[in-house]
Amino acid sequence: MTRDRRIALWGLSVPLGLLVLWQVLALTQSTPLFPGPVKVGVAIWSNAPVILSELGITLLRAAAGFALACVTMIPLGIFLGRVRILGVILSPLMDMLATLPPPAIIPLVMLFAGTGDWAKIVIITYAAAVPLVMNSYEASLSIHPMLSRVARSLNLSRIETMRLIDWPSSLPMIVTGARLAIASSLLVSVTSEMLLSTNGIGTYLQRSQETFRVDAGLAGIAFISLAGLIVNAGMARLERRWLFWHYRDKTGD
Amino acid sequence: MTSILTADAVGKAYGTGSNRLPIIKGLTLSVEPGEFVSLVGPSGCGKTTLLMCLAGLLAPSEGEVRFKGQRVTDPPIGLSVVFQDYSRSLLPWKTNLDNILFGMRRVTGMDKAAKRDRAMEILSAVGLTGFDGHYPWQVSGGMQQRVAIARGIAAQSELLLLDEPLAAVDAQTRADMQDLLLDLAARFNQTCLLVTHDVEEAVYMADRVLVLGPRPTHVVREIEVDLPKPRDQLATREHPAFLHARHEVLALIRSMRQRTVAA
Amino acid sequence: MNAALQFAERFRVPLCLLLVFGIWQAVHLAGVVPEKFFPSMPEIVGAFWRMLSDGTVITAWVTTFLRALIGLIAAASLGIALAILSDLSPVLSRGIRYVSDILQPIPPAAFVPMAVFMLGLGTKLYAFVIILVTVWPPYLNGVTALQAVSPVQVNTGRMFGLSRSQILWQVRLPAALPEIFTGIRYAATISLIAVIVSEMLAGRDGIGFMIYKKVYAMRSSDVFALMFLVACSGVLLNGLVALLRRALTGWHMRMMERPE
Numbered sequence: 061m062t063r064d065r066r067i068a069l070w071g072l073s074v075p076l077g078l079l080v081l082w083q084v085l086a087l088t089q090s091t092p093l094f095p096g097p098v099k100v101g102v103a104i105w106s107n108a109p110v111i112l113s114e115l116g117i118t119l120l121r122a123a124a125g126f127a128l129a130c131v132t133m134i135p136l137g138i139f140l141g142r143v144r145i146l147g148v149i150l151s152p153l154m155d156m157l158a159t160l161p162p163p164a165i166i167p168l169v170m171l172f173a174g175t176g177d178w179a180k181i182v183i184i185t186y187a188a189a190v191p192l193v194m195n196s197y198e199a200s201l202s203i204h205p206m207l208s209r210v211a212r213s214l215n216l217s218r219i220e221t222m223r224l225i226d227w228p229s230s231l232p233m234i235v236t237g238a239r240l241a242i243a244s245s246l247l248v249s250v251t252s253e254m255l256l257s258t259n260g261i262g263t264y265l266q267r268s269q270e271t272f273r274v275d276a277g278l279a280g281i282a283f284i285s286l287a288g289l290i291v292n293a294g295m296a297r298l299e300r301r302w303l304f305w306h307y308r309d310k311t312g313d
Numbered sequence: 314m315t316s317i318l319t320a321d322a323v324g325k326a327y328g329t330g331s332n333r334l335p336i337i338k339g340l341t342l343s344v345e346p347g348e349f350v351s352l353v354g355p356s357g358c359g360k361t362t363l364l365m366c367l368a369g370l371l372a373p374s375e376g377e378v379r380f381k382g383q384r385v386t387d388p389p390i391g392l393s394v395v396f397q398d399y400s401r402s403l404l405p406w407k408t409n410l411d412n413i414l415f416g417m418r419r420v421t422g423m424d425k426a427a428k429r430d431r432a433m434e435i436l437s438a439v440g441l442t443g444f445d446g447h448y449p450w451q452v453s454g455g456m457q458q459r460v461a462i463a464r465g466i467a468a469q470s471e472l473l474l475l476d477e478p479l480a481a482v483d484a485q486t487r488a489d490m491q492d493l494l495l496d497l498a499a500r501f502n503q504t505c506l507l508v509t510h511d512v513e514e515a516v517y518m519a520d521r522v523l524v525l526g527p528r529p530t531h532v533v534r535e536i537e538v539d540l541p542k543p544r545d546q547l548a549t550r551e552h553p554a555f556l557h558a559r560h561e562v563l564a565l566i567r568s569m570r571q572r573t574v575a576a
Numbered sequence: 577m578n579a580a581l582q583f584a585e586r587f588r589v590p591l592c593l594l595l596v597f598g599i600w601q602a603v604h605l606a607g608v609v610p611e612k613f614f615p616s617m618p619e620i621v622g623a624f625w626r627m628l629s630d631g632t633v634i635t636a637w638v639t640t641f642l643r644a645l646i647g648l649i650a651a652a653s654l655g656i657a658l659a660i661l662s663d664l665s666p667v668l669s670r671g672i673r674y675v676s677d678i679l680q681p682i683p684p685a686a687f688v689p690m691a692v693f694m695l696g697l698g699t700k701l702y703a704f705v706i707i708l709v710t711v712w713p714p715y716l717n718g719v720t721a722l723q724a725v726s727p728v729q730v731n732t733g734r735m736f737g738l739s740r741s742q743i744l745w746q747v748r749l750p751a752a753l754p755e756i757f758t759g760i761r762y763a764a765t766i767s768l769i770a771v772i773v774s775e776m777l778a779g780r781d782g783i784g785f786m787i788y789k790k791v792y793a794m795r796s797s798d799v800f801a802l803m804f805l806v807a808c809s810g811v812l813l814n815g816l817v818a819l820l821r822r823a824l825t826g827w828h829m830r831m832m833e834r835p836e
């Protein structure tokens with residue numbers, strides 16, 4: 061216990077050392093375009109309200125796109141897994157779309173849908189859709205045949221089978237997809253704001269660049285990082301809560 | 314004649330504080346050169362742990378282990394182990410032949426070609442001719458086990474520690490492998506310490522059987538097996554000395570079990 | 577039913593192309609989307625051919641692809657180095673993990689505007705952005721996989737007299753390599769994202785910049801053609817990773833293919 065604490069404390073020396081290095085580098089450069097961590101710290105303090113409200117908009121859009129993708133794409137993935145022939149035919153398309161970087165489609169959507177909220181949400185939904193559909197497809201393919209036999213021996217209806225057997229047993233893999241989808245939503249949400257500037261943290265970063273406020277921009281980045289940390293931690297908690305059986309199972313093989 | 318391996322008042326515990334779990338306590342044993350010694354004991358009593366301590370892979374908490382008079386702190390040259398988890402001890406990115414050559418890294422006085430020839434010879438001795446280019450995961454469990462045994466023998470160690478090497482094979486293969494092991498040990502002049510929970514196997518193979526007690530374990534009895542060599546699956550198993558030794562070990566284990574249940 | 581499935585399995589690529597092509601043309605002909613934004617397939621192919629023959633797209637593609645590839649190689653090497661470094665001491669491991677926790681959630685696009693001031697518009701910018709976002713998957717997978725190497729394998733190495741560093745190089749790293757490659761594969765996708773985004777935001781060349789330019793010129797068939805090219809680059813980059821993976825960890829791939 062105490063040893064872990066000591067390691068955690070001493071480990072802090074690595075990020076702190078990097079900060080000191082950065083500060084020294086900034087001091088030798090001595091230009092406002094290369095601020096050190098101290099200046100950024102001050103900027104964090106003074107710009108926090110603006111940054112937080114802009115970041116809120118970004119996260120809201122990311123959440124909307126992600127939710128939209130979840131409700132449409134997870135059922136679609138499971139459906140494709142169940143109706144094998146469709147899934148097989150569409151799998152090359154899924155593989156192809158998986159390698160297409162989501163930010164690359166931002167300009168494309170801009171052509172169709174302009175630069176409003178909906179345009180961005182559509183892009184985010186697309187970005188989140190790819191990992192979700194692929195993982196739920198894979199998940200519904202890899203359900204253990206034993207479990208299907210159990211379902212049949214219990215005389216479960218089609219709907220009951222989906223709800224009681226398919227859904228929980230594909231959950232771990234779908235959650236993996238969801239984790240990728242969340243990262244992707246966040247990435248695309250920020251990027252879309254930078255390319256289609258209206259509001260949000262991406263636009264804030266662009267504005268900081270235009271006004272040469274590098275310190276304020278870096279403060280914005282710090283908050284993005286913080287938001288990501290919180291989302292990841294929350295996700296890990298939920299997984300431990302809902303999927304403990306999966307991780308416990310693993311050791312038994 | 315000096316002992317090749319001695320353990321003197323060895324103790325080993327896992328964990329610290331309230332989690333401390335003593336596994337071995339005050340265990341003393343010795344193995345003479347050329348001997349075949351069997352170790353039997355109830356499941357979970359600490360046989361694998363003991364073997365790891367003897368091999369220098371785990372540091373004992375008390376007492377000391379000596380190999381050829383030298384105190385063991387790291388795995389010494391001249392000693393090799395066939396692990397209980399044999400399938401995982403084979404490196405899956407090496408072929409069977411390369412796995413055996415890997416075991417011969419410390420063998421001196423042989424060039425590459427000579428080592429290769431030797432490895433092939435041992436492979437055919439364990440009945441794996443033609444499987445040298447296969448990967449361990451391409452052959453059956455019983456064959457993997459033989460690769461692991463072949464690797465232990467190829468290391469040309471004076472002392473071979475075997476951790477339940479025959480636990481996972483069917484009865485007929487098992488009998489064949491027992492004879493193979495005895496044959497190989499005699500041919501390559503190796504001292505062996507065999508862990509097993511099969512009492513008949515322990516008696517059949519050994520010159521001496523050491524019986525371990527429940528946790529925290531130590532040697533509770535030493536039984537000399539006075540049977541003619543080479544052993545024979547039929548004759549040896551019907552020999553009065555075999556039946557006598559087997560009886561003694563089984564009775565001892567039964568009395569230990571009754572005592573644990575009563576406690 | 578089963579025969580149909582087998583047929584679909586065998587011809588899934590042409591079938592898929594046919595389906596996509598058909599739906600695309602149907603949407604185009606139905607005219608639900610203005611033609612200006614939704615060109616027909618032949619128009620897209622024509623646009624692709626035109627850009628190919630005047631050579632602009634080739635230089636742009638080479639630039640972009642090389643950036644992504646070199647960035648990926650650098651980031652993967654650095655990631656593995658960090659994983660090995662983490663293996664040396666628990667304190668170092670924890671420290672590097674802090675840094676990765678902080679930096680990993682930040683999208684590549686966010687770095688670009690500020691990095692432009694600190695590093696200029698050239699190679700340094702690309703190197704910085706790509707490595708900073710691409711290094712984490714190989715590193716994280718490397719750390720987990722090195723930790724997860726079976727103790728029996730490590731003990732086998734010790735027994736045959738391998739030193740600590742020999743065990744790392746000859747036992748633990750080969751055992752961890754398949755998992756590390758999973759990370760590198762993921763990193764390949766990220767590397768391409770980082771390049772395209774940087775080119776869109778701060779570039780003067782490359783496919784990302786070209787897409788951006790074409791969008792403002794409202795050349796939708798050019799944009800679609802370039803998107804297709806980007807997807808192909810992704811496939812190519814993944815293919816290169818798969819090739820290296822087969823060379824280095826072929827044993828693992830064949831082991832996994834083995835029927836139970």
Ligand SMILES: Nc1ncnc2c1ncn2[C@@H]1O[C@H](COP(=O)(O)OP(=O)(O)OP(=O)(O)O)[C@@H](O)[C@H]1O
Nearest residue numbers: 327328336355356357358359360361362363397510
């Ligand atoms: N690394 C460890 N940490 C804590 N406890 C352990 C560890 N390894 C083994 N043990 C405990 O030590 C005891 C003895 O384990 P060991 O594997 O030595 O038994 P064994 O006699 O070889 O059993 P088996 O006959 O099943 O192979 C067991 O109760 C086990 O739970």
Ligand SMILES: [Mg+2]
Nearest residue numbers: 360361362397
């Ligand atoms: Mg054991």
